[in-house]
Amino acid sequence: xxxxxxxxxxxxxxxxxxxxxxxxxxxxxxxxxxxxxxxxxxxxxxxxxxxxxxxxxxxxxxxxxxxxxxxxxxxxxxxxxxxxxxxxxxxxxxxxxxxxxxxxxxxxxxxxxx
Amino acid sequence: xxxxxxxxxxxxxxxxxxxxxxxxxxxxxxxxxxxxxxxxxxxxxxxxxxxxxxxxxxxxxxxxxxxxxxxxxxxxxxxxxxxxxxxxxxxxxxxxxxxxxxxxxxxxxx
Numbered sequence: 001x002x003x004x005x006x007x008x009x010x011x012x013x014x015x016x017x018x019x020x021x022x023x024x025x026x027x028x029x030x031x032x033x034x035x036x037x038x039x040x041x042x043x044x045x046x047x048x049x050x051x052x053x054x055x056x057x058x059x060x061x062x063x064x065x066x067x068x069x070x071x072x073x074x075x076x077x078x079x080x081x082x083x084x085x086x087x088x089x090x091x092x093x094x095x096x097x098x099x100x101x102x103x104x105x106x107x108x109x110x111x112x113x114x
Numbered sequence: 115x116x117x118x119x120x121x122x123x124x125x126x127x128x129x130x131x132x133x134x135x136x137x138x139x140x141x142x143x144x145x146x147x148x149x150x151x152x153x154x155x156x157x158x159x160x161x162x163x164x165x166x167x168x169x170x171x172x173x174x175x176x177x178x179x180x181x182x183x184x185x186x187x188x189x190x191x192x193x194x195x196x197x198x199x200x201x202x203x204x205x206x207x208x209x210x211x212x213x214x215x216x217x218x219x220x221x222x223x224x
Contacts, residue, residue, distance in 0.1 A: 006156075034211065034212070042218065046213070052164060091213075095211075098145045098211070104158035107156050
C-alpha cells in the first residue's frame with residue numbers, strides 16, 4: 001500500500017516557466033515532509049522540507065506548499081531552468097527524528113526544455 | 115559536508131552468487147539505511163540500523179541481510195542473487211529527518 005504517491009510520472013515545462021510537482025499521502029500521522037532531487041547515476045540530494053505546523057516553506061526558487069486537510073503537498077520551481085531536469089521524490093515521516101522511517105513516493109521526472 | 119560512499123558504482127553478478135554492497139559514512143551518524151530504487155516504485159527501504167550490531171527490517175527485506183560491525187560501515191548482502199534484484203541500491207545516513215545518500219550502486223544480476 002503506497003502511503004506516499006506521486007501520480008505524475010513525468011512533467012515537461014519550458015525554461016523560465018513554473019514547474020509544479022505534486023505529492024499525496026494517506027497517513028495522517030505524517031508530520032514532516034521533504035523533497036529530494038535525483039540525477040541519473042547519482043544519489044538523491046535534499047532540496048527542501050516542511051513540517052506540519054507550516055503550510056509554506058520557501059528557499060530561493062523552490063517553494064513547498066502543504067495542505068494537511070487534503071493530505072497534499074506540492075513543490076513549485078520558479079523560474080524553471082534546464083539544470084532542474086531530474087527525478088523529484090517527495091518523502092514523509094512521522095516526526096523529525098533520525099529514527100523515524102522516511103517513506104518515499106514513486107518520483108516525477110521533470111524535463112525543462114530550453 | 116556529510117559523505118556517504120558506496121564501494122561500487124556498477125556491478126554485474128551471476129544468479130546464485132553472494133553479493134556484498136558496502137557503504138561507509140564519515141559523519142559519525144548512528145542511523146544508516148539501505149534503499150533500492152526501481153522505475154515506478156520509487157525508493158523502498160530494505161533494512162536499517164540505529165546502532166552498531168543493530169538491524170531492523172524495512173519494507174522489502176526478503177532475499178537480503180545486513181551487517182553493521184562498525185559505526186561507519188553498513189553492508190547489504192544478497193545471499194543468493196536473483197534477476198529480480200537487479201536494481202539501483204542506495205545507502206543513506208540520517209541527521210534528524212534529513213537523509214544523505216551515497217552515489218548509488220547499479221547492480222545487474224544475469
